[in-house]
Amino acid sequence: xxxxxxxxxxxxxxxxxxxxxxxxxxxxxxxxxxxxxxxxxxxxxxxxxxxxxxxxxxxxxxxxxxxxxxxxxxxxxxxxxxxxxxxxxxxxxxxxxxxxxxxxxxxxxxxxxxxxxxxxxxxxxxxxxxxxxxxxxxxxxxxxxxxxxxxxxxxxxxxx
Numbered sequence: 623x624x625x626x627x628x629x630x631x632x633x634x635x636x637x638x639x640x641x642x643x644x645x646x647x648x649x650x651x652x653x654x655x656x657x658x659x660x661x662x663x664x665x666x667x668x669x670x671x672x673x674x675x676x677x678x679x680x681x682x683x684x685x686x687x688x689x690x691x692x693x694x695x696x697x698x699x700x701x702x703x704x705x706x707x708x709x710x711x712x713x714x715x716x717x718x719x720x721x722x723x724x725x726x727x728x729x730x731x732x733x734x735x736x737x738x739x740x741x742x743x744x745x746x747x748x749x750x751x752x753x754x755x756x757x758x759x760x761x762x763x764x765x766x767x768x769x770x771x772x773x774x775x776x777x778x779x780x781x782x
Contacts, residue, residue: 660701660781661727667699668745668753674760681707688742691755692729695745701781709743716778721765724777730754730765732773740775 668691677685681694689709696703706712713731724730724746732742744754750765763770 658700659726660699661725661779664695664699664701664727664781665745665747665753668695668747668760669762671695671760672753672762674755676755676757676759686755686760688744688755691760692743692745696780703781705780710740712743713740713775713778716780719777719779721774721777725779727781728777728779730777731775732770733775734773738775742773746777 671683671686671691674683674691675685676687678687679690680686681690683694686694689707689712692709692712693705693707696705705715709731712729716729719725719728726746726748728746730744730746730752731740732744733739735741742754744752744763746752747762751762752765753760753762755761756763765771765774
């Protein structure tokens with residue numbers, strides 16, 4: 623008994639479908655995984671507030687001071703991380719990071735008042751810049767600018 627051409631095509635089609643179903647059901651599919659880079663996400667959130675006004679003691683988008691800004695961003699980013707209120711207290715948390723190894727989201731600290739005393743903090747945003755609050759509001763600032771370069775105190779990584 624021989625199969626005619628239409629029967630061969632039909633049997634072949636059924637066989638291919640069954641093989642595909644078997645491969646799908648019993649095969650190993652790669653597991654999807656999504657990871658979040660919290661540092662990049664923190665920097666991204668910080669950038670959203672560029673242009674927000676400065677306000678002494680401010681902790682909201684209606685007006686920020688430097689440490690109020692960093693505290694707000696960390697709390698409202700995916701990290702949901704609560705960090706201390708002042709730049710001096712923020713300087714005491716996290717892991718110290720050499721300037722050459724900064725990653726987005728790291729906190730960068732400066733002595734803008736008394737020499738050698740941390741009084742300002744910003745969020746590193748990559749490419750030698752940070753997002754921080756000056757008297758002109760939230761801005762992106764080059765760390766290599768003369769003013770900032772001479773006042774740099776260090777950096778801390780508080781999220782991975």
